Amino acid sequence: MLILSVTQINRYISFKLKEDKKLGGVMVRGEISNFTAHRSGHFYFTLKDENSSIKAVMFKSYAGAVKFMPQNGMNVIAMGSVSVFERDGVYQVYVTDIIPDGAGSVYVANEQLKEKLRKEGLFDQSAKRQIPQMPSRIGVVTSGTGAALQDIINVLSRRYPIGELAVFPALVQGETAADSISHGLTDAARADCDVIILARGGGSLEDLTPFNTEKVAYAVYNSSVPVISAVGHETDVTIADMAADLRAPTPSAAAEMVSVSKEQLYNNLRYYDEKLDSAVSGRINAFETTLEKLTERLLRFSPEHKIENNIQKFEELSKRLKLAYEKIISEKEKKYISGISRMEAMSPVKVLMRGYSLVYRNDKIVNKVNELETGNVVEIKMSDGTVKAQIIAGEEN
Structure with missing residues (x-):
């Protein structure tokens, strides 16, 4: 009995399939399954019907000419030949062209x-x-x-x-x-x-x-x-x-x-830590500002502050009162001196010093001759003293 290697068997089957003219150009109707568009440009998929399935491959040179992208569940008619992939011992359809034949029942x-x-x-x-x-x-x-x-x-x-x-x-x-x-x-x-x-x-x-x-x-x-x-x-x-x-x-x-991830957790923790620190600092600054304003208001309305303000006002009023008082005294002094000057100017003594005399009878000034009678005793006041005299005779103007 002849002993064959696996390669020999696969090659023999491949040769037999190639000899079969019916398999050299076939059209297969089936539903696409397990479709893969490989990055190389080749299409790999399975064609199946209700009872069976067969693998299929469409190389890049043919796949590039297809006007649509095949999808799983799509019913198609594939043209090509059946041969063996000798490495795996798998026979498959080598597709050269493919056309839609309506969608498969599962897809629909x-x-x-x-x-x-x-x-x-x-x-x-x-x-x-x-x-x-x-x-x-x-x-x-x-x-x-x-x-x-x-x-x-x-x-x-x-x-x-x-x-x-x-x-x-x-x-x-x-x-x-x-x-x-x-x-x-x-x-x-x-x-x-x-x-x-x-x-x-x-x-x-x-x-x-x-x-x-x-x-x-x-x-x-x-x-x-x-x-x-x-x-x-x-x-x-x-x-x-x-x-x-x-x-x-x-x-x-x-x-x-x-x-x-651990890295993301760490980054999140660091982010929230910074955010929390910023928020706490902001709150502390806000509270400090509020405290300063409240302290300022407290000082402004405290009894001590009021007393200081009142003392300051009292001192200011005292200064103003003193200035007003000095001004009034000064004005009064000026008026007094002016009045004295006027009085001195009008004083009888000044008149006497100019050679005039004042005649008194019974301590009353005698202004007219007819106020005197012969024999009346009068006092004559001069600038340097007073003398008494008796009226001998009088004569009116």
């Missing part, structure tokens, strides 16, 4: 459900809730053995060790997965979680079917706790993602969204 069903839920308000941005920045308890609804859970645990243990992680295992694939996911979300909300991460690793459109159900969409939307959906790869967008309060491209990214 998803689009119809999306439109229904959109009209019912499950995707409204106004209904989205804020994700807490520093949750105390983080709930995770996912497979208990999947890679998604390990990714979340690794991120949280590194970035946010102070957060408590509560895992609620759920089936994420299969006919009963939608019920399991819905129960997990309800249990997490009842367990006093501050936020819930709904997570699953990547997969085909069929693998993600539970997350495209109405039941899971309403479980996410009606959750009493904010939900972050992290289902599939970054390019996978499920109905659960659209109903969630926040969508994360991967489970690891979801863990980062609910956690604060």
